[in-house]
Amino acid sequence: xxxxxINNVKLGKDVxxxxxxxxxxxxIGDNTKIGTFVEIQKNAFIGRNCKxxxxxxxxxxxxIEDNVFIGHNVTFINDKIPRATNDEGGMQDESDWKxxxxxxxxxxxxxxxxxxxxxxxxxxxxxxxxxxVVTEDVPPNAVVAGVPAKIIRSL
Numbered sequence: 001x002x003x004x005x006i007n008n009v010k011l012g013k014d015v016x017x018x019x020x021x022x023x024x025x026x027x028i029g030d031n032t033k034i035g036t037f038v039e040i041q042k043n044a045f046i047g048r049n050c051k052x053x054x055x056x057x058x059x060x061x062x063x064i065e066d067n068v069f070i071g072h073n074v075t076f077i078n079d080k081i082p083r084a085t086n087d088e089g090g091m092q093d094e095s096d097w098k099x100x101x102x103x104x105x106x107x108x109x110x111x112x113x114x115x116x117x118x119x120x121x122x123x124x125x126x127x128x129x130x131x132x133v134v135t136e137d138v139p140p141n142a143v144v145a146g147v148p149a150k151i152i153r154s155l
């Protein structure tokens with residue numbers, strides 16, 4: 001049984017991918033490590049020297065720059081108004097909604113079980129606390145925590 005599902009992925013040099021991952025249509029930079037039970041969807045971008053910990057979901061429209069740490073069980077969102085069906089009652093398809101891009105800048109760290117809503121930017125070297133729900137931009141070098149995430153100090 002194949003432990004990895006990897007389709008149309010652009011992989012850099014020396015990328016480490018552990019078992020039970022689902023990667024498709026994404027780009028992953030050199031020396032990045034992808035943990036067990038991670039999904040990275042099409043049109044997501046992961047930079048160089050990143051660590052993506054287990055059980056993390058990175059959806060379409062997420063752009064992660066170099067040297068970023070993503071803790072265990074981090075979830076990214078790419079739809080501001082998610083719905084199962086369209087206005088006519090049929091199942092939604094890609095034409096019924098718009099991907100909202102999210103950016104995680106160089107050297108940022110996101111703690112375990114954080115949720116990152118779409119359309120935000122997490123600044124360079126910022127730190128998102130475990131369990132935080134990020135609903136708005138995080139400035140560079142800021143430490144945020146809570147639900148919703150608020151700045152608690154600067155690095």
